[in-house]
Amino acid sequence: MSHLEQQFAETVRDAVSARRTLRIRGSGSKDFYGQPWAQDAAVLDAGSHHGVVDYEPTELVVTVRGGTPLAELEALLHDNGQMLAFEPPHFGPATTVGGMVAAGLSGPRRATAGAVRDYVLGARLLDGRGAALSFGGRVMKNVAGYDVSRALAGSLGTLGLILEVSLKTQPRPVAEATLRFEFPEARAIEELNRWGGKPLPLSGSAWADGELFVRLSGAQAAVLSASEKMGGEKMNDGEARVLWQSLREQTHEFFAVAAKDGLPLWRMSVPSIAPIDVLHSAMAGNTLLEWGGALRWFASASAPARVREAAHKAGGHATLFRGTDDLRQSIGAFHPLQPAIAAIHRKLKTAFDPHGVFNPGRLYPEI
Amino acid sequence: MSTLSPKIDFLRQADVVGRLSAILPDDALLYRSEDTRPYECDGLSAYRQLPMVVALPRDEAEVQAVLKVCHELRVPVVARGAGTGLSGGALPMGDGVLLSLARMKRILSLDPLSRTARVQPGVRNAAISEAAAAYGLYYAPDPSSQIACTIGGNVAENSGGVHCLKYGLTVNNVLRVRGFTAEGEAVEFGSEALDGAGLDLLAIVIGSEGMLAVTTEVTVKLTPVPEIARCVMASFDDVEKAGNAVASVIAAGIIPAGLEMMDKPATQAVEQFVHAGYDLDAAAILLCESDGTPAEVEEEVGRMRAVLEAAGATAIRVSNSEAERMKFWAGRKAAFPAVGRISPDYYCMDGTIPRKRLGEILRFIAAMEIKYGLRCPNVFHAGDGNLHPLILFDANIPDELERTEAFAAEVLEKCIAVGGTITGEHGVGIEKINQMCVQFSPEELALFRELKLAFDPDGRLNPSKNIPTLHRCAEYGRMHVKGGVLPYADLPRF
Numbered sequence: 001m002s003h004l005e006q007q008f009a010e011t012v013r014d015a016v017s018a019r020r021t022l023r024i025r026g027s028g029s030k031d032f033y034g035q036p037w038a039q040d041a042a043v044l045d046a047g048s049h050h051g052v053v054d055y056e057p058t059e060l061v062v063t064v065r066g067g068t069p070l071a072e073l074e075a076l077l078h079d080n081g082q083m084l085a086f087e088p089p090h091f092g093p094a095t096t097v098g099g100m101v102a103a104g105l106s107g108p109r110r111a112t113a114g115a116v117r118d119y120v121l122g123a124r125l126l127d128g129r130g131a132a133l134s135f136g137g138r139v140m141k142n143v144a145g146y147d148v149s150r151a152l153a154g155s156l157g158t159l160g161l162i163l164e165v166s167l168k169t170q171p172r173p174v175a176e177a178t179l180r181f182e183f184p185e186a187r188a189i190e191e192l193n194r195w196g197g198k199p200l201p202l203s204g205s206a207w208a209d210g211e212l213f214v215r216l217s218g219a220q221a222a223v224l225s226a227s228e229k230m231g232g233e234k235m236n237d238g239e240a241r242v243l244w245q246s247l248r249e250q251t252h253e254f255f256a257v258a259a260k261d262g263l264p265l266w267r268m269s270v271p272s273i274a275p276i277d278v279l280h281s282a283m284a285g286n287t288l289l290e291w292g293g294a295l296r297w298f299a300s301a302s303a304p305a306r307v308r309e310a311a312h313k314a315g316g317h318a319t320l321f322r323g324t325d326d327l328r329q330s331i332g333a334f335h336p337l338q339p340a341i342a343a344i345h346r347k348l349k350t351a352f353d354p355h356g357v358f359n360p361g362r363l364y365p366e367i
Numbered sequence: 368m369s370t371l372s373p374k375i376d377f378l379r380q381a382d383v384v385g386r387l388s389a390i391l392p393d394d395a396l397l398y399r400s401e402d403t404r405p406y407e408c409d410g411l412s413a414y415r416q417l418p419m420v421v422a423l424p425r426d427e428a429e430v431q432a433v434l435k436v437c438h439e440l441r442v443p444v445v446a447r448g449a450g451t452g453l454s455g456g457a458l459p460m461g462d463g464v465l466l467s468l469a470r471m472k473r474i475l476s477l478d479p480l481s482r483t484a485r486v487q488p489g490v491r492n493a494a495i496s497e498a499a500a501a502y503g504l505y506y507a508p509d510p511s512s513q514i515a516c517t518i519g520g521n522v523a524e525n526s527g528g529v530h531c532l533k534y535g536l537t538v539n540n541v542l543r544v545r546g547f548t549a550e551g552e553a554v555e556f557g558s559e560a561l562d563g564a565g566l567d568l569l570a571i572v573i574g575s576e577g578m579l580a581v582t583t584e585v586t587v588k589l590t591p592v593p594e595i596a597r598c599v600m601a602s603f604d605d606v607e608k609a610g611n612a613v614a615s616v617i618a619a620g621i622i623p624a625g626l627e628m629m630d631k632p633a634t635q636a637v638e639q640f641v642h643a644g645y646d647l648d649a650a651a652i653l654l655c656e657s658d659g660t661p662a663e664v665e666e667e668v669g670r671m672r673a674v675l676e677a678a679g680a681t682a683i684r685v686s687n688s689e690a691e692r693m694k695f696w697a698g699r700k701a702a703f704p705a706v707g708r709i710s711p712d713y714y715c716m717d718g719t720i721p722r723k724r725l726g727e728i729l730r731f732i733a734a735m736e737i738k739y740g741l742r743c744p745n746v747f748h749a750g751d752g753n754l755h756p757l758i759l760f761d762a763n764i765p766d767e768l769e770r771t772e773a774f775a776a777e778v779l780e781k782c783i784a785v786g787g788t789i790t791g792e793h794g795v796g797i798e799k800i801n802q803m804c805v806q807f808s809p810e811e812l813a814l815f816r817e818l819k820l821a822f823d824p825d826g827r828l829n830p831s832k833n834i835p836t837l838h839r840c841a842e843y844g845r846m847h848v849k850g851g852v853l854p855y856a857d858l859p860r861f
Binding site for chain 2 (some may be wrong): 015020056057058059060061081104110112114115125131133134135137138139140141142143144145146147148150151153154155159170172174193194195197198199201210218219220221222224225245269270271272273274293294295299315316317321326334335336337338340341344345348349350351352363364
């Protein structure tokens, strides 16, 4: 353990003996996300623990400390012709890699490239006893022991402090093109699913307000032939980049209007073919659709219970992605769990963090 | 080595059979040794144990009922698919029920529009792709045993295959697993959507070797079949040059659909068997596949060829037809049976290493061949750094199996030493349980055990596999010591 890691371990042990709780925080870029923080928790500044530990582009693996700024990591990969294929959102200039993993959020490329968890190969974790534990590794394939490191993606710091993480990297595509179509929502969903079943180099999709955008990435020849097959109107490259960036960072007009109107923002993760009437009948308001139809955003003040019921009916779940602290506290940011699954969550929490030191209540009130 | 649990207690057996016969038809309950014999081992036949009882449920209700009875009677349960696993993960227990899911082999639904299939655990891996072929879709993970192995077993082992560098492992291609806890409670991990609420328990359950829950239904993602695929076969006069060529391909920004390597002893064994036209003079050959649209593949094959030539390939051939491509792959996919023809027995290893350490590992294996007096051809998922050295031995020669196991243990520990892992895709099971003591610290192993108990509080699902006890590690004598200080120094070590 490095000096700083030992300090973290001491902080954890002190918190245990003083019966205090800790709030793990990188840059605070995702403070808005999840259940509101416990008021009395002391901040553990995870951002101070930064730096690239190991990067070998030909191994397609990078290992960094949890507090490393995501922008710094992405710049390094970019210089080597590589990228994080899941296009994580930053939501702030100083967002950290540890925070990116803990939040488990992925961007436009997710439907075809996979999510954060698909690229986590290994991690070192400081548990709630102050012990540093390693899981997974720095190799592509590893089935020794339970795959704990992937499960850190989306755990919101409830299992421990991410000291280091090893991620699979990917070469950047040679060519990219964005096509624009004018389709109503139902038609857009149908086309996206139809295209999804064809060998096309899809790498992003979004529909809002009657316009469907589809991004293609890959070899020059593949992008060219797919554009010809699919039709639509080819967007100017600069404008396309701005569009995908605005979706990734939620600066797109849809999100801006929702924020201005003070409406709760719902994230509905549903099967890509989920019919629109099931969801629309439960909620009024605007929609933006991503991930080939599998991710649907609603800016809506509809009753939360109805929203959750509609998501469940459609075969998915609903997250209150942005809303006031009061609202997130009262109805829960995340979809309620099946009782047997909730029981496993509580026991897992105890296994990693027996004294309940880390981010209590951040994911669900009881963990 | 073969006896891991007590001899069968016939009174206990009568008791368990009596209770299970109330919920299962006669033909779904086996307990006479002539009937249970076929279940005494999986693909790792060096370990054998007759189960006390074999249960063959046909549906979820029967699985749940069996689990509830076993919970009540405190009987351990080992789940089994096709029994093709290579690490003894489905090795039965003499005081336990072997729960075969082989009769649950229906594809429940297949939706070409959402590109998903809902299948029972006993469905064969290849059967999913066969059913999806009509829609131009397939299930991407393709372990070499795919014609026989089941999706339930793939979930348990997080199986890969020769195309996983580009298309991922089981964990990247499964959306949802339905099943039951050891207590018989229904659980669902993941969802029909791309993610589920809460912690990603699906990621933990996949690859958990049947120790956390019994899988009864799996929703898999289907992938569009590429328009065409072509395979480049390159010969090298030196194994390390071939290893460096792999790094050069990746450095050029190419992710091949498959990237495999075989050394000379392996190609020679295989060539006699399948006549794939391999270059028998080469020290190593690389198989490098490109897939996509015809124009894309032509572009990529051109780039692959240039990189491989620059890396010192002595000969290059590109498949010109689907038949020729299948022939190139036939040798690689038949490597294990081919080796089985030249040696009475063989022992397959599964370590994964950072690719740049390949030369070092191959030299180490060559030294071990001399030390133990045993031959060891190598096949290698080069793109993933996953090695399958095959130690040739004859179990009828006294001490050859022991020498083989010592050879394998040294190689696996070397894999850990170079920053790799003891198993890339075959699992720990019973086979590599001692090496877990080397790869993980006592604190990490303790956490794994607590994790298991979070799902299975009484430790009844496939106990004594995968995660060793500290006692076992102490006996093995390879306790992972961090910073020169033995953790839990005050613990009794026997």
